[in-house]
Amino acid sequence: MNWLAQLVVMTELNLRTLKERLAASLVAMVGVAGVVGVFVAVLSMAEGFEKTMATTGSPETVIVMRGGTDAEMMSVLSREETRVILEGPGIARAADGPVGSAEAYMIADFPKRTTGTEANVPLRGVHASAFAVRRKFDIVAGRRFEFGRAELIAGQGAAREFVGLEVGSKVHLGAGDWTVVGIFSTGGSVAESELWCDAEVLIPAFRRGGFQSVYARLNSPDDFDKFKAALTSDPRLNVMVERETEFYLEQSRLLRQVVTGLGNLVAGLMGIGAVFGALNTMYSAVSARTREIATLRALGFGGSPVAVSVLLESLLLALAGGALGGAAAYFGFNGFTTSTINWQSFTQVAFAFAVTPKLLVQGLVYSLLMGLIGGLFPAIRAARLPVAAALREL
Numbered sequence: 559m560n561w562l563a564q565l566v567v568m569t570e571l572n573l574r575t576l577k578e579r580l581a582a583s584l585v586a587m588v589g590v591a592g593v594v595g596v597f598v599a600v601l602s603m604a605e606g607f608e609k610t611m612a613t614t615g616s617p618e619t620v621i622v623m624r625g626g627t628d629a630e631m632m633s634v635l636s637r638e639e640t641r642v643i644l645e646g647p648g649i650a651r652a653a654d655g656p657v658g659s660a661e662a663y664m665i666a667d668f669p670k671r672t673t674g675t676e677a678n679v680p681l682r683g684v685h686a687s688a689f690a691v692r693r694k695f696d697i698v699a700g701r702r703f704e705f706g707r708a709e710l711i712a713g714q715g716a717a718r719e720f721v722g723l724e725v726g727s728k729v730h731l732g733a734g735d736w737t738v739v740g741i742f743s744t745g746g747s748v749a750e751s752e753l754w755c756d757a758e759v760l761i762p763a764f765r766r767g768g769f770q771s772v773y774a775r776l777n778s779p780d781d782f783d784k785f786k787a788a789l790t791s792d793p794r795l796n797v798m799v800e801r802e803t804e805f806y807l808e809q810s811r812l813l814r815q816v817v818t819g820l821g822n823l824v825a826g827l828m829g830i831g832a833v834f835g836a837l838n839t840m841y842s843a844v845s846a847r848t849r850e851i852a853t854l855r856a857l858g859f860g861g862s863p864v865a866v867s868v869l870l871e872s873l874l875l876a877l878a879g880g881a882l883g884g885a886a887a888y889f890g891f892n893g894f895t896t897s898t899i900n901w902q903s904f905t906q907v908a909f910a911f912a913v914t915p916k917l918l919v920q921g922l923v924y925s926l927l928m929g930l931i932g933g934l935f936p937a938i939r940a941a942r943l944p945v946a947a948a949l950r951e952l
Contacts, residue, residue, distance in 0.1 A: 589832040590883065590929070594887070600821035602892065618776045619802040621802050640772050644656045661683060665680065669720065681731065681755070686705065691774065695749075700739050704739075708735065710737065835932070872930070
């Protein structure tokens with residue numbers, strides 16, 4: 559009997575006797591499932607946050623801020639500077655002027671629904687063109703705020719995560735009271751975590767002297783370089799110009815690095831425990847089948863088919879555990895909505911966990927790695943069993 563045939567016979571025999579070791583096998587599977595479930599669930603947070611940031615804006619939308627800043631909160635632009643920016647080449651124009659909005663960006667404190675603790679919610683003052691700049695803007699409840707009045711509209715992510723943002727609610731901000739008159743959607747972008755109002759009402763209410771940014775829509779994404787060159791070379795300005803998509807994607811990288819590092823650390827520590835569980839299970843399997851393995855060796859079976867069959871059993875158990883853990887993470891966390899702090903602006907961003915196919919594949923690969931390590935040494939032991947000593951036990 560050739561090597562492959564011996565391997566098939568040994569593997570089939572291992573699987574047939576698996577029910578006799580069901581309890582120990584289930585322990586190993588559950589250990590691997592727990593590791594993979596936690597691994598996928600934690601990393602799905604980073605995936606969801608990055609997806610929310612990546613879907614914000616479009617290539618033809620640009621954001622302009624004070625030079626040397628990496629967050630709107632740190633930027634200050636005067637009215638004269640915003641006027642010069644909105645005269646830049648390549649900006650799309652409508653009947654009432656350039657499709658661009660000078661915007662004020664501030665922070666308001668609202669209690670989270672889940673914990674009751676207060677968190678920073680972005681408060682954005684806009685001009686009328688802001689609705690044309692964000693093409694996916696849509697009112698899903700109530701109405702838009704009226705310019706010149708102390709009225710707010712809340713992104714549906716903010717309304718879902720924080721108390722007091724229902725349509726008709728009164729909130730105290732700055733020097734006065736404001737009325738929430740609508741809930742809006744922007745297609746899942748980061749803007750859904752914000753509150754919007756009239757910039758000309760917001761700035762005096764908070765006693766501010768200028769704007770933080772200008773958002774504008776270009777005629778074409780190809781106009782970006784021309785627009786950026788004109789503004790950065792203008793002696794009247796000291797500004798940085800970025801595509802809106804790149805600006806928000808850059809803001810997601812720090813959180814992704816932190817969450818990914820934490821997820822890998824936790825999964826690594828848990829994985830050590832799962833590997834020991836697999837080792838114990840496979841060593842027990844080899845010990846329980848010492849006579850059987852020795853008999854087969856005496857009949858001419860080689861050591862390598864025996865070792866590979868034990869390794870395949872360990873990989874199969876780990877793969878089953880990995881699939882179980884991935885399924886648990888998918889059904890338990892995919893689409894789960896929450897909010898977390900944006901480390902660039904120190905404000906809350908609402909997003910949904912995203913258990914992607916890529917994460918599920920990573921989880922399965924990790925489970926196979928645990929199965930490989932957990933089954934390697936028992937497989938070597940099975941291949942090196944002293945046949946004569948084992949047969950004397952018959």
